[in-house]
Amino acid sequence: MFMGVLIGLLVAIVRINGKQPWSTVLASYTEFFRTTPILTQLIWVFFALPLLSGFTPSSIASACTALSLNMGAFLGEVFRAGITSVPEGQRDAAQALGMEADQMYRRIVLPQAVRIVIPPVTTYWVSLFKDTSVVSVVAVSEMMFRARYAATQTFLYIEMFTIVGVMYILFTWPQARLSDLLYERLRVK
Amino acid sequence: MQNIVVVKNLHKSFGELHVLQGVNMEVKKQEVVVILGPSGSGKSTFLRCINLLAHPDEGHVWVDGEEITDPNVDVARIRSTIGMVFQQFNLFPHMDAIGNVMEGLVTVLGKSKDEAREIAIGELKKVGLSDKLSASPGNLSGGQQQRLAIARALAMKPKVMLFDEPTSALDPELIAEVLDAMKNMADEGMTMLVVTHELDFARRVGQRICMFSEGQFIEEGNPEEFFARPKIARTRKFLRQITWEPDSGNS
Numbered sequence: 001m002f003m004g005v006l007i008g009l010l011v012a013i014v015r016i017n018g019k020q021p022w023s024t025v026l027a028s029y030t031e032f033f034r035t036t037p038i039l040t041q042l043i044w045v046f047f048a049l050p051l052l053s054g055f056t057p058s059s060i061a062s063a064c065t066a067l068s069l070n071m072g073a074f075l076g077e078v079f080r081a082g083i084t085s086v087p088e089g090q091r092d093a094a095q096a097l098g099m100e101a102d103q104m105y106r107r108i109v110l111p112q113a114v115r116i117v118i119p120p121v122t123t124y125w126v127s128l129f130k131d132t133s134v135v136s137v138v139a140v141s142e143m144m145f146r147a148r149y150a151a152t153q154t155f156l157y158i159e160m161f162t163i164v165g166v167m168y169i170l171f172t173w174p175q176a177r178l179s180d181l182l183y184e185r186l187r188v189k
Numbered sequence: 190m191q192n193i194v195v196v197k198n199l200h201k202s203f204g205e206l207h208v209l210q211g212v213n214m215e216v217k218k219q220e221v222v223v224i225l226g227p228s229g230s231g232k233s234t235f236l237r238c239i240n241l242l243a244h245p246d247e248g249h250v251w252v253d254g255e256e257i258t259d260p261n262v263d264v265a266r267i268r269s270t271i272g273m274v275f276q277q278f279n280l281f282p283h284m285d286a287i288g289n290v291m292e293g294l295v296t297v298l299g300k301s302k303d304e305a306r307e308i309a310i311g312e313l314k315k316v317g318l319s320d321k322l323s324a325s326p327g328n329l330s331g332g333q334q335q336r337l338a339i340a341r342a343l344a345m346k347p348k349v350m351l352f353d354e355p356t357s358a359l360d361p362e363l364i365a366e367v368l369d370a371m372k373n374m375a376d377e378g379m380t381m382l383v384v385t386h387e388l389d390f391a392r393r394v395g396q397r398i399c400m401f402s403e404g405q406f407i408e409e410g411n412p413e414e415f416f417a418r419p420k421i422a423r424t425r426k427f428l429r430q431i432t433w434e435p436d437s438g439n440s
Contacts, residue, residue, distance in 0.1 A: 092242055093279035097293035097345060098269025107296055111283050 003064070004071025004128070005121075011076030016083060026076070033073035038134055042066040067128065074124055082117035083109060115186050122179030126172045133168070192251075193218045193380050194239060194349060199248035201234055208234045210404035212248070216349070216382060221375045223391040224384045226401035227427060232384045235401065236351050239382070240271040253348050269297050272342030276354040278334045280326040280341070286313065287322040290341045298345065312340040316370045332363030336370050343374070350374065352383040368394075386431060392416060400424045 011026045033041060045066040086109050094104040147164035151157045194216040201209040208231040216222055226232050237243035239250060241257060241264050249258045257267045281289050287309050294305035313319055316336040326334055335355055342350060352371070356364045368387065372394050375381055385391065391398055391412060398415040400408040400423070408421045419425045 087279075089275060089277050089279035090281065092273075092275065093281070095242060095265075096240055096268055096271075096273040096275075097341075098265045098267075098297040099293075100265045103296050107292065108281055115283070 003068035004075055004124075007068060007072025008075025008079050011072060012079035012083060015076065015080055029069075030073045030076055033070050034077070038066070038070055038131055041070055042134060045069070063132075067131065070131075071124065071128055075121065078117050078120045078124070079113070082113040085116055086112045118179065118183050118186060122175070122182070125179070126176050129172055129175070130168060191218050192216065193253050194382070195249075195251040196235075196239070197249045199235070199238060199250065200246050201231075201238060201243060202246055208404055209238065209245070209248075212405060214399070214406060216380060219378045219380055221381045221394055221396045222383065223395035223398050224382065224401050225386070225388075225391065225398060225427065226384075230402050231404045232401045233353050236273075236353050236382060236384055239349070239351060240268050240273055242268075242273075265297075269293070269345060270348050272345060272347035272350040274335070274338050274342055274350070274352045274355045276357050278326075278331075278338045278358070280334055280338055282326055285323045285325055286318060286329070286337050289326065289337060290344050293341065293345050308344055309340075312344045313337070315343070315373070316340045317366070330363060331359045332366045335359065335363075335367045339367070339370050339374075349380045349382065352381065352385065354384055354386070356385065356387055388416070388432065400427065402427070 011030060014022050014026055015030075042063065046062040049062065049065075090108050090112065091104060094108045099107070147160045151160035154160070192215045194214070196212055196214040199209050199212040200207070212231075212235060224232050224235070234243055238245050239252070239257075245258055249256060251257065252267065252271065255267070256262070257264075281292060284292060287306065290309035290312055291302070291305040294300045294308055295302060300308070310319070310322065313322060316339055318333060318336055318340065321329060321333060321337075324333075326337065329337065339355075355371070356367050359367065364387065368390050371381070371383070371390070375394050383390075383395070393412075395412050397409055398412055399406050400415075400419075400421065402423050408419060408424045409415070415424075416428065419428060
């Protein structure tokens with residue numbers, strides 16, 4: 001998620017500035033990662049990337065890479081929307097006071113953008129958590145993988161997957177509630 | 190008296206639209222200039238060229254002897270010496286009233302929080318908002334918000350104050366308090382350039398009224414001459430349009 005946020009911020013800033021050719025490159029990247037299933041992306045990173053780069057990461061590393069790239073694409077869009085939805089008048093006022101661009105972003109635009117993007121970002125955080133189950137496909141030993149393994153050992157498929165389902169809920173429900181609370185607190189009344 | 194703002198041959202286009210067509214103007218120190226004109230004539234664009242929120246395509250602007258249209262100029266520094274009050278207030282919603290006023294002082298002028306706070310309290314007192322220091326802008330009335338915006342601009346101790354239709358977004362009963370604050374400012378000797386539709390303010394506080402139409406200043410004069418004996422047909426037409434006389438055959 002952390003990497004995703006960093007990637008997303010970078011993507012958003014470059015695309016807002018519109019500097020070519022980077023802006024178009026990142027737009028294509030965003031479209032690719034948003035329109036393909038995460039499973040495909042994961043398999044591609046895990047199998048195709050080593051062939052292209054001659055570099056074979058561990059399964060956990062490729063899982064993290066794929067998920068970061070995926071998150072980065074979605075978050076890039078969210079950040080871009082958040083930043084551009086801060087009213088133009090705010091920039092006018094900041095500049096009229098004599099703020100430089102970095103001061104304007106740091107003191108005026110980003111604080112307001114953050115409040116706007118918190119709901120979608122936390123939604124993505126929760127869905128990312130659930131998406132980690134997909135990496136079980138590349139043999140990363142996480143909850144889903146273990147559940148599947150236990151199920152094949154015991155043949156208690158329904159029980160195992162129910163238990164892991166409940167575990168996911170137990171993990172994600174507090175996060176969702178926390179995000180609601182955060183939104184309430186930071187919301188500009 | 191010395192000219193504090195000088196504009197020569199200002200041109201500005203937005204795409205095909207040639208908004209400012211060779212504008213010239215001089216403003217003396219401590220003068221209160223009121224700019225009248227139809228919507229879309231370019232008044233706001235003209236104002237925004239003076240603090241470089243809009244960059245002129247052609248022409249020169251000097252503020253207090255310094256040419257601000259020089260490409261090497263430090264734009265942010267120039268802007269910090271010119272105050273602007275907007276029609277939509279543009280207050281920072283994530284800061285309280287005193288925070289809004291302190292922001293420029295701390296971030297732009299580098300003052301300490303304590304010093305900024307003291308100055309801010311003083312400015313808020315002058316506009317009658319002493320009891321609203323920790324109020325959130327969203328909880329203030331329109332008139333209070335605009336007065337807060339005025340305090341925020343004045344705290345920077347600008348050389349010139351620009352007003353872009355400061356009362357146009359206000360309910361009628363809230364306009365007077367803002368005009369009062371502006372009159373006080375004028376009485377204290379601030380140089381002011383005011384784009385407004387408030388003719389009473391223009392008459393009582395304005396020292397020079399300028400008519401802006403189709404990208405140019407077409408007429409100017411002191412309030413008496415301007416309103417009683419406008420010379421240009423377009424000026425006369427505009428004044429007729431904005432002073433409603435029932436059934437006088439206004440066209």
